[in-house]
């Protein structure tokens with residue numbers, strides 16, 4: 001791991017905190033929050049740092065947001081850490097991103113165990129380097145009996161890939177006689193997705209000012225509330241997170257009704 005900490009030192013902006021846990025209605029916290037952690041590269045560029053410095057700083061923010069989500073009683077936190085399209089990035093950056101789970105879990109796994117967090121991964125694991133898988137599998141194993149917050153990393157995840165895989169499996173099950181075509185409905189399709197036992201996000205957060213889904217949970221986000229902020233992910237903090245929850249709680253969710 002490169003020692004970029006020294007590069008970053010003194011370059012992180014300190015932001016004031018306007019929101020506190022008292023601003024949240026703890027009886028209607030979103031069960032499942034999904035986050036597109038965007039803006040690491042631009043955060044670094046703005047400071048004259050290499051892009052990977054942004055990813056490193058972003059990793060530390062993950063720890064803080066996991067803590068905050070756990071504190072307010074969120075059940076599932078799904079984080080988009082690497083998409084099926086991210087392989088197109090320069091090799092040095094991809095290699096670094098594939099080291100981050102080890103770096104993160106190497107440092108924080110004992111705390112996650114203590115805090116009753118259950119680690120999970122969704123995505124195409126076949127293409128992941130063995131060192132990345134090893135770190136993730138250890139975390140999954142060590143936290144398997146925890147029943148607090150589910151920390152779900154979307155790693156080498158793409159929603160279109162996920163849906164194509166689901167369709168392939170449905171066709172196979174149909175050919176094997178395990179499924180009738182008439183049985184296919186929304187509920188059944190959902191049960192073939194990687195989120196089958198964690199349900200759909202109630203709230204989607206995307207940082208960095210981009211307003212798109214980038215192949216993230218296209219099926220599962222059908223009725224989620226979307227919340228966008230211009231803040232780059234490395235500058236995202238508890239204050240911004242609580243702000244997103246407060247604004248979520250001001251929305252009226254109608255799920256197509258009136």
Ligand code: FPP
Pocket residue numbers: 037038039040041042043055058059062080081082083086097100101104105153208233
């Ligand atoms: C998008 O920003 C961010 C990523 C592709 C990687 C996100 C990963 C982390 C925040 C760290 C993950 C931590 C763990 C523990 C796995 P970008 O690089 O596209 O930013 P840009 O749009 O400004 O270039």
